[in-house]
Amino acid sequence: MIVFPGMLVEAAKKAGMKVPEDPDNFQPEEYPHFDIFCTVQLCRRIRWGEHWDNAKVVAAIPDDKLKSVTLQDLLDAGLEYST
Secondary structure (H helix, E strand, O other): OOOOHHHHHHHHHHHOOOOOOOOOOOOHHHOHHHHHHHHHHOOOOOOOOHHHHHHHHHHOOOHHHOOOOOHHHHHHOOOOOOO
16 A cells, blocks of 8 residues: 555656655645546555556546546556555
8 A cells, every 4th residue: 555645756757747846745736647646546455566557547648638537537548446
């Protein structure tokens, strides 16, 4: 389980996301891809390492789709999400 946003920073950067200087205290509207990445990746059961691939899925969301993207959209795009 990944529980802190700071644990996702390297995967987010490698995927090309803009990442806040302080990942534990940031404005979601300034870092929308990172915010979505944290929302879908934190505090849930995972297959270790999935966050590297999931970061690429989230980073590929077009800016104009960020406010309307759903979990199903992300799953359809290849997001790995253990329940």
